[in-house]
Amino acid sequence: GNSVTQMEGPVTLSEEAFLTINCTYTATGYPSLFWYVQYPGEGLQLLLKATKADDKGSNKGFEATYRKETTSFHLEKGSVQVSDSAVYFCALQAGAGSYQLTFGKGTKLSVIP
Amino acid sequence: EAEVAQSPRYKITEKSQAVAFWCDPISGHATLYWYRQILGQGPELLVQFQDESVVDDSQLPKDRFSAERLKGVDSTLKIQPAELGDSAMYLCASSLRDVGKQNTFGSGTRLTVV
Numbered sequence: 001g002n003s004v005t006q007m008e009g010p011v012t013l014s015e016e017a018f019l020t021i022n023c024t025y026t027a028t029g030y031p032s033l034f035w036y037v038q039y040p041g042e043g044l045q046l047l048l049k050a051t052k053a054d055d056k057g058s059n060k061g062f063e064a065t066y067r068k069e070t071t072s073f074h075l076e077k078g079s080v081q082v083s084d085s086a087v088y089f090c091a092l093q094a095g096a097g098s099y100q101l102t103f104g105k106g107t108k109l110s111v112i113p
Numbered sequence: 114e115a116e117v118a119q120s121p122r123y124k125i126t127e128k129s130q131a132v133a134f135w136c137d138p139i140s141g142h143a144t145l146y147w148y149r150q151i152l153g154q155g156p157e158l159l160v161q162f163q164d165e166s167v168v169d170d171s172q173l174p175k176d177r178f179s180a181e182r183l184k185g186v187d188s189t190l191k192i193q194p195a196e197l198g199d200s201a202m203y204l205c206a207s208s209l210r211d212v213g214k215q216n217t218f219g220s221g222t223r224l225t226v227v
Contacts, residue, residue: 004155034215043117043204043218044156089155093216099144099208100169101216103155 002027006090006104013080013111021075021107023064023090031092033057033066033073034101038087047075047088080111115139117219119205125225131193134222138186138207144168146216147180147190150202162188163210195226 007022025031032051036044048057053068062077073090090104118137126132138145143164148156159178161169165185173180177196182188192199202223206216 036218041223043119043220044206045218046215049215091155099210099214099216100146100158100161101148101156101206103157105155106153 002031002092002094002102004090004092004102004104006088006107009087009106010108010110013109015082015111015113016079017111019075019077019080019084019109021088021090021109023073023075023104025071025073025090025092027071027092027094027102029094030068031094033064034091034093035062035064035073035075036089036091036103038089038106040086044089080109082111082113085109085111115217117205117207117217119203119219119222121222122220123223123225125227126195128197128226129194131191132195132224133189133191134203134205134224136188136190136205136219138188138205139217141209142207142217143185143210144208145182145188146206146208147188148204148206150204150221152201156202156204159190192224195224197226200224200226 003026034049035047037047048059050057050066056065087106091101145162147159150156160180162182180190202221204221206218208214
């Protein structure tokens with residue numbers, strides 16, 4: 001079946017540090033890949049997505065590249081801010097008519113001034 | 114910006130009681146999902162609707178959970194009777210019909226069963 005594996009958290013970084021959150025996936029076919037962000041007590045917000053191999057999704061300084069050869073979709077940001085503190089979820093949406101998302105367990109990021 | 118509406122935002126209920134959650138998806142979104150998110154975990158799909166039809170309810174505990182979307186628009190998720198282990202965030206999401214269209218999530222209903 002489909003699955004997503006994210007690096008374990010929590011991750012604590014100083015402001016302006018470089019962020020990487022690793023995500024690998026297992027899926028049949030050619031899934032679409034997503035990063036969602038969840039702030040405390042809130043629902044999930046789409047951060048970025050990629051729908052085919054070698055696509056790069058980007059938003060608000062975050063980037064992730066769909067790597068089919070390594071089945072990965074790592075999230076990166078060059079300089080984090082305190083406001084980036086949240087839980088980040090990697091997810092996949094399998095093809096063949098299935099629209100539901102399969103999520104990783106989430107990685108909590110705390111950015112300290 | 115269009116949003117997925119959910120209510121209530123918070124619910125506390127005693128075990129063995131019935132509880133219901135409501136979701137109104139973005140207008141025009143044919144696909145509606147209910148996810149359950151246990152604290153510290155990622156969301157897991159409970160049920161998926163396409164218009165008024167259930168597409169996938171394989172992870173729905175059907176002995177106590179039910180979901181409906183009678184007119185293909187808003188939806189209700191019910192738990193009866195509630196158990197302590199049902200304490201979680203219940204998230205509703207909607208999307209356009211095609212694969213690759215992102216799920217847009219509501220703010221969720223935080224359920225606490227005491």
